[in-house]
Amino acid sequence: MALTENEPLDIVLKQYALTVLDIRNESYKGKKGVWWINTNKGMKVLKKVSNSEQTLLFILDAVRHLAHRGILLPQIQKTIDGREYVCIDGVCYLLSEAVMGKNPLYTSPTELAMVAGGLAKFHRASKGFFPSPGTKPKYHLGLWVEDYIKQLEDIKTYYDNDLLTKERKPITALIISEFAHFYQRAEKAIEGLRGKEYTDWVYEAKELGSLCHQDFAAGNLLITPASDLYVLDTDSLTVDIAARDIRKLLNKVMKKSGKWQPKLTGDILRYYHRYNPLTPSQWEVVRLDLLFPHLFIGAVNKFYLRRDKGWSEEKYMQRIAEMSAFEKTGEPLLDNFQSIIPT
Known part of the structure; x- marks a missing residue:
């Protein structure tokens, strides 16, 4: 967690109507990171996005289109004021539902x-x-x-x-x-x-x-x-x-x-x-x-x-x-x- 201690996770997560019980870092590469967030409303996934805000808007548009057409994607969690992401100092963070399952095997x-x-x-x-x-x-x-x-x-x-x-x-x-x-x-x-x-x-x-x-x-x-x-x-x-x-x-x-x-x-x-x-x-x-x-x-x-x-x-x-x-x-x-x- 030492690498991520300077990340404004508390500030980001306070934008959501949930209580954080535990945070576990999954991966971190400076410009992007993934954390498991255990909350009173179940497990969530927080992502630090390396894309610009304008590119993130494109991705979110595409995700909505794909989901509407039947593709299963983790549901994005909205902030208290209805936003799909949080930006701090030009860096965007995205919170979504955690999906539980297994990775497919090519040998099957x-x-x-x-x-x-x-x-x-x-x-x-x-x-x-x-x-x-x-x-x-x-x-x-x-x-x-x-x-x-x-x-x-x-x-x-x-x-x-x-x-x-x-x-x-x-x-x-x-x-x-x-x-x-x-x-x-x-x-x-x-x-x-x-x-x-x-x-x-x-x-x-x-x-x-x-x-x-x-x-x-x-x-x-x-x-x-x-x-x-x-x-x-x-x-x-x-x-x-x-x-x-x-x-x-x-x-x-x-x-x-x-x-x-x-x-x-x-x-x-x-x-x-x-x-x-x-x-x-x-x-x-x-x-x-x-x-x-x-x-x-x-x-x-x-x-x-x-x-x-x-x-x-x-x-x-x-x-x-x-x-x-x-x-x-x-x-x-x-x-x-x-x-x-x-x-």
Whole structure:
């Protein structure tokens, strides 16, 4: 609790019509934190939000829309004077009901079907949502090509410098040995995303409305004793096409299993398609997004920028090697993706 002792929790909680019995810190990273609040009205969860107030307003708008369309999310607790959050010195805090349940297991076919089907329902429910004036939405819609080019060129600059070094460390030699292959893969993906399939889907999303969760994964989902699926952690909600979330979920599940599995991939696509059917051209966009080597590029970028100060060079090297090997296990599947697309 020492790290959070300077947080104005007492001031925040006095804004609510409840009596606090106990406070327990769940996580804390400076700009954001989570606390369990035991009260006379049951258990609550208090979140310190890292987003600006304008972005929080966008998220709250989106949460209301999703809840109205049947998505189960923790109910936000209003203050005594009817506000949905409390801001102190430019930092916002949000209190919600605590939902009790268990995180789903990817190894359980029933629970994996709930996750993939839940993601489909989430995307379907997001249709019709458009950010309100005065809010500041997170926005990735239509920006993939320029974003992926920037990611690729950023690490290529470091790679080009490494090529000029005569004495190479093992990690540098590893990156050099793998980079050309993944650079070519990334270029293929980018070229494909310049096509009609992606631009058509973006146009449709602009017309109809479309949200992505960005981390629709087991750690942010709860299955209640009544077998309802609750969606947690809406901090990263963004305006984008559904393919973004589908790619992220597939990568998470397959990474957990250690390699890409065609049958399991096909099952997930079918579970999703049951509730939010995609067209063949939209599934092609999913394939192209999987073709872009997000995990390899992320691991290399993390090393070059030393984004995890606690990691040794050996740890970075291990991660790059693992992501390189993992990405390659998916290539035969991506070459035959049409064979597992739901119809």
